[in-house]
Amino acid sequence: MTIAVERLDELVTALRTVLRDEQILTSKPDRYNRARVPAPFPVHRWSERLPDLAVLPTSTDEVAGVVRIAHDLRVPIVPRDGGTGLTDGAVPLRGGIVVDVKRMNQVKELDLENRTVTVGTGISMLKLNEVLGKHGLFYPDDPASYPCSLVGGRIGTSGWSLIGSRYGHTRDLVLSFDHVLPTGEVMHVGDGIGHKISKSSSGYQLKHLFMGHQGTLGIATEATLKLFPKPEAELSPFWAFDNYDDAYRCVGALARAGVATFAGAVLFDEWKVAYLRRDDEAYIPQPGDVRALVCAVMYGYEDEVRPAGKRLFRIAREHGARYLGDEISEGDWAARHDRYATPLHGRTKSGQVVPMSWHCEDAAINYTDLPSVSKAWHEIVADLRRRTDVFDDWGMFTYTSGNTGVDYLTEIDVGIWEQQLDDRAWEMWVRAKRDIAAVALAHQGSISACHGSCREGEVDLVPDELGRGYDVMLDLKRTLDPHNIMNPGKYLLDRAYDTGAP
Numbered sequence: 001m002t003i004a005v006e007r008l009d010e011l012v013t014a015l016r017t018v019l020r021d022e023q024i025l026t027s028k029p030d031r032y033n034r035a036r037v038p039a040p041f042p043v044h045r046w047s048e049r050l051p052d053l054a055v056l057p058t059s060t061d062e063v064a065g066v067v068r069i070a071h072d073l074r075v076p077i078v079p080r081d082g083g084t085g086l087t088d089g090a091v092p093l094r095g096g097i098v099v100d101v102k103r104m105n106q107v108k109e110l111d112l113e114n115r116t117v118t119v120g121t122g123i124s125m126l127k128l129n130e131v132l133g134k135h136g137l138f139y140p141d142d143p144a145s146y147p148c149s150l151v152g153g154r155i156g157t158s159g160w161s162l163i164g165s166r167y168g169h170t171r172d173l174v175l176s177f178d179h180v181l182p183t184g185e186v187m188h189v190g191d192g193i194g195h196k197i198s199k200s201s202s203g204y205q206l207k208h209l210f211m212g213h214q215g216t217l218g219i220a221t222e223a224t225l226k227l228f229p230k231p232e233a234e235l236s237p238f239w240a241f242d243n244y245d246d247a248y249r250c251v252g253a254l255a256r257a258g259v260a261t262f263a264g265a266v267l268f269d270e271w272k273v274a275y276l277r278r279d280d281e282a283y284i285p286q287p288g289d290v291r292a293l294v295c296a297v298m299y300g301y302e303d304e305v306r307p308a309g310k311r312l313f314r315i316a317r318e319h320g321a322r323y324l325g326d327e328i329s330e331g332d333w334a335a336r337h338d339r340y341a342t343p344l345h346g347r348t349k350s351g352q353v354v355p356m357s358w359h360c361e362d363a364a365i366n367y368t369d370l371p372s373v374s375k376a377w378h379e380i381v382a383d384l385r386r387r388t389d390v391f392d393d394w395g396m397f398t399y400t401s402g403n404t405g406v407d408y409l410t411e412i413d414v415g416i417w418e419q420q421l422d423d424r425a426w427e428m429w430v431r432a433k434r435d436i437a438a439v440a441l442a443h444q445g446s447i448s449a450c451h452g453s454c455r456e457g458e459v460d461l462v463p464d465e466l467g468r469g470y471d472v473m474l475d476l477k478r479t480l481d482p483h484n485i486m487n488p489g490k491y492l493l494d495r496a497y498d499t500g501a502p
């Protein structure tokens with residue numbers, strides 16, 4: 001769905017009025033590089049997802065200028081930050097312009113008194129924390145993709161932080177931001193008009209509307225973020241269990257203990273442990289009797305983390321946990337940001353090792369529903385494996401959300417042999433994704449806790465999840481983006497423009 005040559009020339013000429021030549025990228029490698037995301041897609045169909053060009057703006061004004069031009073010429077436009085999104089949010093489905101914001105990565109203002117920082121949305125949390133660390137501060141948005149996902153992408157997906165039980169998730173940590181609407185107008189959203197206010201009850205809570213929309217409502221360009229003292233101590237004990245049920249009960253008990261420094265817990269199920277063991281990818285030695293693992297994490301001052309740790313150790317012991325030792329615990333927690341960067345491989349039914357990419361389906365589920373969701377999900381993936389060698393079950397991770405222990409992000413990881421992913425296997429995969437999402441809904445869960453749900457398969461059920469709320473989404477999309485230029489094709493929002501005419 002590329003733009004015709006004459007229109008492309010017109011577009012480039014218009015873009016030259018707001019950008020320098022070197023900010024407008026039209027070469028094949030530049031375009032291919034901005035179509036790629038880690039989620040799998042049949043290799044033979046990649047060319048269907050290419051942008052016509054990419055731009056590298058350096059300021060809010062430049063982004064606004066580009067969006068105004070796209071709006072006037074009715075050209076699709078897709079914001080892209082780190083490109084680590086797992087539901088194809090940053091993939092251009094209709095060609096057009098990819099707005100790559102990586103050059104907007106400056107720290108603009110550091111306010112040590114009010115403990116906020118204002119940044120360009122092209123900065124990563126890793127880079128930001130290098131700057132903040134010199135002032136004894138840190139920004140605790142901590143996804144497993146921490147080194148390579150960027151602040152704007154975190155806003156676009158409203159992501160999940162692994163230490164969110166202590167500090168909150170992206171939606172809590174971003175105080176306000178400058179946002180370019182699909183018409184090219186610029187507004188500031190946050191709590192009230194201020195940049196650094198964290199609570200207001202004036203008007204509608206627009207900040208949340210402009211987070212997690214996957215680039216369908218505009219582009220965040222500059223954000224003000226909430227900061228915390230850099231933790232003096234970190235404790236991340238890894239415990240092994242000889243059965244899943246004890247590990248599951250242990251996670252619930254840890255989360256409900258009400259320990260203030262508790263930042264989160266991760267539960268690895270039996271399939272995950274088996275995968276780590278059989279494919280040698282583990283950073284944790286896996287004796288044969290280990291069936292499940294739990295990692296709890298505490299952050300804070302030394303004199304609060306140590307006693308809190310003793311309490312959590314006691315709870316873990318009461319649930320049959322075996323401590324794996326300091327070296328494994330610290331090493332594995334430190335490795336959480338790059339575990340997926342290692343070369344990945346899975347197994348065919350015959351036991352053959354083959355290269356596989358990693359994909360995960362994430363849902364938010366209540367604690368009490370986890371065992372039955374887990375059973376249903378593994379059955380869906382087992383069915384896929386029975387039918388083809390393209391897939392491998394890599395098990396489930398479950399993360400606590402709040403220290404109340406109420407809702408949990410749970411994900412099932414699937415190895416996908418991308419080179420073998422033809423149209424037939426892709427269809428199977430899309431159907432499985434739909435089934436996985438349906439299980440979440442049947443348990444009153446949410447289809448996605450952090451990645452979003454705008455890919456084939458799970459997206460089909462979003463209207464079911466949101467009910468009347470989905471119609472409101474359509475109304476908002478039509479009002480704010482009258483010509484459907486912002487990331488068209490995502491979240492089935494084209495329905496907003498159906499006129500019903502024959």
Ligand SMILES: Cc1cc2nc3c(=O)[nH]c(=O)nc-3n(C[C@H](O)[C@H](O)[C@H](O)COP(=O)(O)OP(=O)(O)OC[C@H]3O[C@@H](n4cnc5c(N)ncnc54)[C@H](O)[C@@H]3O)c2cc1C
Pocket residue numbers: 038078079080081082083084085086088089090101121142143144145148149150151152153154155156157158159160161162213214215216218219220221340450451487
């Ligand atoms: C190994 C790995 C581990 C991961 N772990 C986690 C995790 O623990 N928690 C979690 O939440 N996610 C995780 N993810 C998913 C991904 O990292 C997040 O969704 C992240 O928020 C995406 O950020 P990004 O900068 O890469 O955004 P992109 O992938 O570039 O974009 C994501 C979406 O946001 C839109 N967007 C991008 N920039 C802007 C902007 N400036 N304004 C408005 N919309 C914009 C895009 O159009 C797209 O729809 C993981 C991914 C990988 C590969």
